[in-house]
Amino acid sequence: MKSKFAGSLLVNGMLAVICLLWTIPTFGLLVSSFRDRIDVNTSGWWTIFPHQDWVSVQEVTPDASVNRDVPMTFKADSGTSVTAPFEQLQIGVEKDGYRFQWIGNRRVGYLEIQKYTWTSNTNFTLENYKQVLSSGNYTAALKDGTTETALGDNMTHAFLNSVAVAVPATVIPIALAAFAAYGFAWMKFPGRKMLFALVVGLLVIPLQIALIPILKDYVALHVNGTFLAVWLAHTGFGLPLATYLMFNYISELPRDILEAAFVDGASHFTIFTQLIVPLSVPALASFAIFQFLWVWNDYLVALIFIGASPTNQLITQRLAEIVGSRGQDWHLLTAGAFITMILPLAVFFGLQRYFVRGMMAGSVKG
Amino acid sequence: MSMNTPESSRKSLISSPVVRAVAALVPLAISLVILTWGFFFVRDLQLVKNTIPQLFIVVIAIIWGVGGVVLLFTTANFFVEQLPELWVHRLQPFIFIGPAILMLTWALVIPTIRTIISAFFDEASVGFVGMKNFVYVFTNPAMLTVFRNNLLWVIFGTTFTVSAGLIVAVLADRSRFEVAAKAMIFMPMAISFVGAGVIWNFVYAAKPVDAPQIGLLNSIVVGFGGQPQAWTAFFQPWNNFFLIVIVIWLQAGYSMVLFSAAIKGIPAEIMEAARVDGATELQVFFQIMIPQIMGTIIAVSTTVVIFTLKIFDVVWVMTGGQYDTSVISTEFYRQYFTYNNNGIGSAIAVVLFIAVIPVMVYNLRQFAQREVF
Numbered sequence: 001m002k003s004k005f006a007g008s009l010l011v012n013g014m015l016a017v018i019c020l021l022w023t024i025p026t027f028g029l030l031v032s033s034f035r036d037r038i039d040v041n042t043s044g045w046w047t048i049f050p051h052q053d054w055v056s057v058q059e060v061t062p063d064a065s066v067n068r069d070v071p072m073t074f075k076a077d078s079g080t081s082v083t084a085p086f087e088q089l090q091i092g093v094e095k096d097g098y099r100f101q102w103i104g105n106r107r108v109g110y111l112e113i114q115k116y117t118w119t120s121n122t123n124f125t126l127e128n129y130k131q132v133l134s135s136g137n138y139t140a141a142l143k144d145g146t147t148e149t150a151l152g153d154n155m156t157h158a159f160l161n162s163v164a165v166a167v168p169a170t171v172i173p174i175a176l177a178a179f180a181a182y183g184f185a186w187m188k189f190p191g192r193k194m195l196f197a198l199v200v201g202l203l204v205i206p207l208q209i210a211l212i213p214i215l216k217d218y219v220a221l222h223v224n225g226t227f228l229a230v231w232l233a234h235t236g237f238g239l240p241l242a243t244y245l246m247f248n249y250i251s252e253l254p255r256d257i258l259e260a261a262f263v264d265g266a267s268h269f270t271i272f273t274q275l276i277v278p279l280s281v282p283a284l285a286s287f288a289i290f291q292f293l294w295v296w297n298d299y300l301v302a303l304i305f306i307g308a309s310p311t312n313q314l315i316t317q318r319l320a321e322i323v324g325s326r327g328q329d330w331h332l333l334t335a336g337a338f339i340t341m342i343l344p345l346a347v348f349f350g351l352q353r354y355f356v357r358g359m360m361a362g363s364v365k366g
Numbered sequence: 367m368s369m370n371t372p373e374s375s376r377k378s379l380i381s382s383p384v385v386r387a388v389a390a391l392v393p394l395a396i397s398l399v400i401l402t403w404g405f406f407f408v409r410d411l412q413l414v415k416n417t418i419p420q421l422f423i424v425v426i427a428i429i430w431g432v433g434g435v436v437l438l439f440t441t442a443n444f445f446v447e448q449l450p451e452l453w454v455h456r457l458q459p460f461i462f463i464g465p466a467i468l469m470l471t472w473a474l475v476i477p478t479i480r481t482i483i484s485a486f487f488d489e490a491s492v493g494f495v496g497m498k499n500f501v502y503v504f505t506n507p508a509m510l511t512v513f514r515n516n517l518l519w520v521i522f523g524t525t526f527t528v529s530a531g532l533i534v535a536v537l538a539d540r541s542r543f544e545v546a547a548k549a550m551i552f553m554p555m556a557i558s559f560v561g562a563g564v565i566w567n568f569v570y571a572a573k574p575v576d577a578p579q580i581g582l583l584n585s586i587v588v589g590f591g592g593q594p595q596a597w598t599a600f601f602q603p604w605n606n607f608f609l610i611v612i613v614i615w616l617q618a619g620y621s622m623v624l625f626s627a628a629i630k631g632i633p634a635e636i637m638e639a640a641r642v643d644g645a646t647e648l649q650v651f652f653q654i655m656i657p658q659i660m661g662t663i664i665a666v667s668t669t670v671v672i673f674t675l676k677i678f679d680v681v682w683v684m685t686g687g688q689y690d691t692s693v694i695s696t697e698f699y700r701q702y703f704t705y706n707n708n709g710i711g712s713a714i715a716v717v718l719f720i721a722v723i724p725v726m727v728y729n730l731r732q733f734a735q736r737e738v739f
Contacts, residue, residue, distance in 0.1 A: 007647075008540070008541075011537050011540045011541055012541050012542075012543065014537055015534070015537045015538060015541050015543065015547050018530075018533070018534055018537070018547075018551070019547050019550045019551065022550055022551050022553075022554070022615065022618075023550050023553070024582070025565045025566060025568070025569050025582075025615070026553070026554070026557070026565060028565075028568060028569070028582060029564070029565045029568055032568065040580070041580065042577075042578060042580070043578055043580065044578065044579065044580050044581075044582065044585050045580070046582070046585075160421065164423070164427050164428070167428050167431075167432075168427060168428055168430075168431030168432060171428075171431065171432045171435075172431050172432065172435055175432070175435040175436065175439070176435065176465050176466045176469060177466060179439060179461075179462045179463070179465065179466065180462060180463040180465070180466035180467070182462055183459050183460075183462030183463040184463060187458065187459040187462065188459070189456075189459035189460065192459075195463065195467060196733075197730060197733060197734075198467075198470065198475070199470070200729050200730055200733045201726050201729070201730055202470060202474050202475070203726075203729060204672055204722050204725050204726055204729065205474055205478065205719070205722065205726070206672075206675070206676045206715070206718045206719060206722060207676075208676065208678075208695055208698050208715045208718055209477065209478050209481045209482075209715040209716065209718065209719045210473060210474050210477035210478060210481070211477075211715075212477075212481060212484075212702060212708070212711065212712070212715075213476065213477035213480040213481060214473060214477055217472075221409075222409065223409050226408070226409050227408070227423075227427055228405065228408050228409050228427075231427075231431055232469075232473070233473065235469060235473070236469050236470065236472065236473020236474060237473065237474070239466055239469055239470055239473070240470065240474070243466055267447060268458055268462070269443045269447070269458075272462075293555075293556060296558070297556075297557070297558030297559065297560075297561075298558075299558065299559060299560050299678075299679040299682070299683070300678050300679060300695075300699075303699075304699075316558050316560045316561075316679075319560050319561065319564065320560050320563075320682075320683050323560070323563065323564060323567070323683055324686075327567070330568060330571070330580065333564050333567075333568070334564070334568065336564070337560075337561045337564035337565060340558055340560065340561045341556070341557050341558070341561050344556040344557065344558070345553070345556050345557075347556070348553065348555070348556035349549075352549065352552075356552075356623050
C-alpha cells in the first residue's frame with residue numbers, strides 16, 4: 001500500500017513540475033501586463049509575491065544649493081546619519097540596518113532611505129492595456145504620479161481586422177469543403193478517386209511554395225493588401241484538410257438514412273442541406289475551431305498578402321511590429337501579446353472537446 | 367392534333383427543357399455578377415477606406431464572403447436541377463466538388479508548378495539558368511548554416527516534442543488530475559507563434575549586469591552567480607536551442623493528446639498480465655506500451671517533422687534569422703522580399719517541397735489501400 005502511495009506521489013509530483021514549467025511563462029506574461037510600467041522594466045514579475053528587499057521609508061531631496069561634487073551628509077528620522085560622496089550614494093551606503101540610496105542623476109535626483117524588509121510589488125494597473133488598445137496619443141498615469149504620453153498601438157483596430165479576416169476565412173472553406181466532401185462520399189462521377197487523391201496529396205504541401213505565384217495574381221488584380229487576399233489564400237490552404245476531415249465524417253454516416261431519403265424523392269441538394277449538414281455539426285465545429293485558430297494565429301500569410309499596410313494589419317502583424325520597434329517596452333509587449341491570445345484562449349477553453357477531436361481526425365496540416 | 371394555337375405553343379415553349387435550362391441560368395448569372403461585383407466592391411472598400419467605418423467593412427466583408435458561397439451553390443444547383451435527369455446526374459457532382467477543386471487548383475496546384483518553373487530562372491524570372499539556383503542553395507555557406515539549423519529543428523524539435531508529449535500522457539493517465547494537467551500542457555496550442563515569441567522573449571530577457579534581471583532565466587542564472595546572457599542572440603550556436611524550446615512548449619500538447627488517446631486504446635489485460643508476471647513499470651512502458659502505440663508515434667513524429675521543416679514565425683519574430691538562426695522558411699522570405707531574388711527564393715521553396723514528398727507519397731499509398739473508394 002505504501003509503495004502505491006509513493007508511486008502516486010511520484011507521478012503527481014512529476015506531473016506538477018511539468019505543468020508548472022509549462023504555465024509559468026504565460027503566467028509571467030499575464031502578471032506583467034497588469035504591472036506598472038516602471039515596475040515591469042525594473043523588477044521581475046515574481047516580485048509581486050512577498051519577498052525581502054530594500055524598501056523606501058523616507059525620501060530626502062537636497063536643496064539645489066547643496067554641492068553634489070563633495071561628500072554630502074544625510075540624516076534619517078531614526079537618527080542615523082551618513083556622509084558620503086555622490087558616487088558611493090549612487091551604489092548605496094548601508095548603516096544601522098538602513099541603506100542610503102541616491103535615485104536619479106546628480107543634479108535633479110533625490111536620496112531614498114531604505115530598510116530591508118518583507119515587501120511585494122503590487123502596483124497593478126490597466127494603463128498598459130489602454131495604451132496598446134488606443135489609437136492616437138495616449139497619456140498613461142504612472143505609479144509615481146507622473147504621466148507619460150506616447151502613441152497608442154491601436155490594437156483594437158488590428159483586433160477587428162483579425163475578426164474580419166478569420167470569420168470568412170473559416171466559413172468559406174468549410175462551406176466549400178462540406179459540399180465537396182458530400183460529392184466525394186455520395187456521388188458517382190468519372191475521376192472521383194483521382195480528384196480525391198489530389199486532395200490527399202495536397203494535405204502536407206508547404207504553403208511557402210504557393211505564396212509567391214498567388215502574390216503575383218493578387219498584384220495583377222490589385223487585391224494585394226486587402227482582406228480579400230487573405231480570405232482566398234486561407235480558403236485555398238485550408239481546403240485540403242477541411243475536405244479530408246469532412247469526407248471522413250460524411251462517408252461514415254449511416255447509408256440507410258440517405259437511401260430512405262432518396263426513395264422519398266429528395267434531391268442531392270435537399271439531402272445535403274436538410275440531412276447531412278445537421279448531422280455533421282460536430283465535424284463542422286471541429287474544423288471551424290481548428291481553422292479559426294489557425295487563421296487568427298497565422299503570421300506568414302498575413303505578412304505576405306497584407307504586408308505593411310497599416311490600416312489592414314492583423315493582430316499578429318501588429319504585435320510582431322511592436323516586437324520589432326519597441327522590443328524593450330515590456331509593459332506594452334506583455335499587454336499586446338495577451339490581447340492577441342485572449343480570443344483563442346476563450347475559444348480553446350470553451351470548446352476544447354471539439355478542438356481536440358478535430359486535431360485527432362487530421363494530424364497533418366500544410 | 368396538329369393545330370397549334372399561339373397560346374399552346376407558348377406553353378410548350380416554357381415547358382421545353384432547353385428554355386427552362388436557359389431561364390434557370392438567369393439566377394446563376396445574376397449571382398455570378400453579384401459575386402464579381404462584390405469582389406471589386408470589397409476590394410475597393412479596402413483600398414479607399416479612410417472615410418468608411420471599419421466595422422461596416424467587416425460586416426460587408428462577411429456578408430459577401432459567406433453569403434457569396436451559399437448563393438453560388440444554391441443558384442448553380444438550381445440551374446442543374448432544371449436540366450434533364452441524365453444531365454442532372456452528370457453535372458451535379460461537379461457543382462458539389464467543382465468550387466473546391468477550382469480553389470485548390472488556383473491556390474496550390476498551379477502555384478506549385480509556377481514556383482518549380484521559376485526555380486530554374488534568374489532572379490527576375492526572365493532568363494533560364496538551369497540548375498544554378500539549386501547549386502547556390504546547396505553550396506552557399508550561409509545556406510549550409512540554414513540547413514544545419516533546420517536539421518537541429520527537425521531532430522531536437524521532434525524528439526523533445528514527441529517525448530515530452532508521451533511522458534505527460536503516461537503520467538496524466540495515472541493521475542487523478544488528468545483533465546487539469548492536460549489542459550495546462552495543451553493551452554499553448556491556442557497561442558500564436560508571435561505571441562509565444564513574446565512570452566519567451568520575456569523569459570529570456572537580458573538586462574545589463576548591474577541592473578536587476580526581469581527575465582526569469584537570467585534571473586535564475588544570476589541567482590546562482592552566473593552572468594546574464596542574451597540567449598537568442600550572441601550565444602551561438604546554442605541560441606537555436608532556445609528557439610526550439612518554444613516550439614516544444616507549443617507542440618507538446620498536440621503530441622500529448624494523440625498519445626493519450628492511443629494509450630487509452632491499449633487493452634488493459636495486456637499490461638495487467640505483464641505486471642502480474644512481475645514486470646516493472648519501466649519494462650511495461652518500454653516493452654508493452656511503446657510497441658502498442660508505435661503507429662501513433664510515427665504519425666505524430668511525421669507531423670512534427672513537417673511542422674519544424676516549415677518553421678517560420680518563431681524565428682522571424684525572435685531573431686529575424688540573424689545570429690545564425692536562419693531556417694529554410696526565413697531564408698525563403700529574405701530571398702524574395704529583401705533581395706528580390708525570385709529564382710533562389712523559388713529554389714528554396716522547392717527544396718521544402720521535395721522534403722515533404724515522401725510523406726505525400728506515404729499518405730497517398732495509405733489512401734489507395736482504403737476500401738471506401
